[in-house]
Amino acid sequence: MMRYLLSKMLADLFIVTSLLLVFLLIVEDWHPGLVSLWLNLRLFLLIGGGAGILSLLFSQEHGKIK
Amino acid sequence: MFICGITNLNFMQRQNFVKLILWLWRALLIAGAVLLLLWLYNNNLVASGTWTAEKDFCQETNKSILTSPLTDPISGLYPADRVTASGIDSQGRCEQDFFAEPVYFDINIPRSFDHVRLKIYYQNTSQPLLQIGLAKVGQLSDDWSFQLQPLENQYFDKLNWFKINKGNITLWQKNKQFNTIEQFVNNIPSNQRVATFYYDLTSEAIKNPKKVIQWNYNTPMQYVDYVISTYQPPQQVGDLKFGQADFFITPDFSNGRQITFMFSAPNLAKAQQPIKVYKIIAELDREPSGWSNFGAIISNFWTSLWNKLNQ
Numbered sequence: 001m002m003r004y005l006l007s008k009m010l011a012d013l014f015i016v017t018s019l020l021l022v023f024l025l026i027v028e029d030w031h032p033g034l035v036s037l038w039l040n041l042r043l044f045l046l047i048g049g050g051a052g053i054l055s056l057l058f059s060q061e062h063g064k065i066k
Numbered sequence: 067m068f069i070c071g072i073t074n075l076n077f078m079q080r081q082n083f084v085k086l087i088l089w090l091w092r093a094l095l096i097a098g099a100v101l102l103l104l105w106l107y108n109n110n111l112v113a114s115g116t117w118t119a120e121k122d123f124c125q126e127t128n129k130s131i132l133t134s135p136l137t138d139p140i141s142g143l144y145p146a147d148r149v150t151a152s153g154i155d156s157q158g159r160c161e162q163d164f165f166a167e168p169v170y171f172d173i174n175i176p177r178s179f180d181h182v183r184l185k186i187y188y189q190n191t192s193q194p195l196l197q198i199g200l201a202k203v204g205q206l207s208d209d210w211s212f213q214l215q216p217l218e219n220q221y222f223d224k225l226n227w228f229k230i231n232k233g234n235i236t237l238w239q240k241n242k243q244f245n246t247i248e249q250f251v252n253n254i255p256s257n258q259r260v261a262t263f264y265y266d267l268t269s270e271a272i273k274n275p276k277k278v279i280q281w282n283y284n285t286p287m288q289y290v291d292y293v294i295s296t297y298q299p300p301q302q303v304g305d306l307k308f309g310q311a312d313f314f315i316t317p318d319f320s321n322g323r324q325i326t327f328m329f330s331a332p333n334l335a336k337a338q339q340p341i342k343v344y345k346i347i348a349e350l351d352r353e354p355s356g357w358s359n360f361g362a363i364i365s366n367f368w369t370s371l372w373n374k375l376n377q
Contacts (some may be wrong), residue, residue: 007093016095020102026164033174033323037139038109 010055017048110176115354123152124160141172165342178322179350192339193331194220199328200313215311238293263295
């Protein structure tokens with residue numbers, strides 16, 4: 001069950017980070033510097049990508065809630 | 067203990083527990099995303115109206131892969147063929163040298179500003195004249211125009227003439243004729259040479275225009291009797307000099323995202339000693355954002371969005 005929970009939580013983190021990343025990239029494209037002056041977008045890519053991969057890995061094993 | 071507690075729950079209780087944790091997690095994520103966006107908005111709004119950026123040239127030496135290139139708002143000096151890489155001097159201080167001029171640096175700004183005060187810590191042993199300029203945007207590299215301000219003028223600093231200061235105006239007299247700057251400005255001698263340096267005399271005040279010249283580093287001081295200027299000599303801070311310059315940022319000088327400055331030191335390439343820059347502090351200001359101008363801010367935002375979409 002812990003793996004299932006972790007997998008779901010990582011999947012949520014992946015979705016939120018990806019949506020945030022897309023939004024921030026659009027804002028940055030509209031006005032260069034508005035985001036990159038304060039944040040490193042590579043960090044979002046790393047967090048989102050890492051969460052997505054880990055979520056997939058955990059979901060391979062959890063099966064159903066026992 | 068936590069895991070033992072979970073394993074003791076029945077199927078329905080476990081399902082409810084997992085749902086609760088997941089909803090709490092989602093609420094946390096959404097709140098975090100909203101807070102992040104609000105933080106970004108607040109940073110870019112600069113509601114207080116003042117924003118300060120600082121560069122001490124140490125960032126280049128400890129750059130992390132996670133640091134955005136723009137999180138250091140003030141760039142290093144460039145072009146590369148006129149500057150050295152940022153380094154550490156014998157006293158362990160970070161600095162960057164330039165040995166030919168002009169050299170430039172940029173400041174990435176979160177929004178447009180009206181005024182900037184630059185404060186610069188540097189070492190200059192050989193260059194008698196050091197100036198700094200704010201560049202106009204959209205100029206070709208060989209056709210840049212600048213708002214120039216003096217940082218250091220050793221010709222004037224070494225001048226052993228009678229000197230009168232009032233506010234930021236200084237008058238040097240080879241032979242003392244006037245007791246105040248007002249007296250001089252109201253009675254400019256028509257038979258003696260007057261040099262101005264970053265100071266404009268009104269045409270009404272000038273009796274003989276042929277005798278009034280704008281000073282530059284080629285002007286021989288023996289042919290000048292008076293010098294009037296808004297130049298303020300740099301302060302000595304330990305073994306460093308501290309100079310400052312003020313600029314008004316009109317729309318010609320900024321696109322709202324970046325401003326560019328230039329260091330000018332005529333004949334620096336012939337000198338043996340480079341100029342070492344230790345720290346640059348930029349204090350930018352604009353009208354503070356508040357409820358009184360909230361409507362104007364929203365209106366400007368939609369206008370710029372509309373213009374962007376129609377490009």
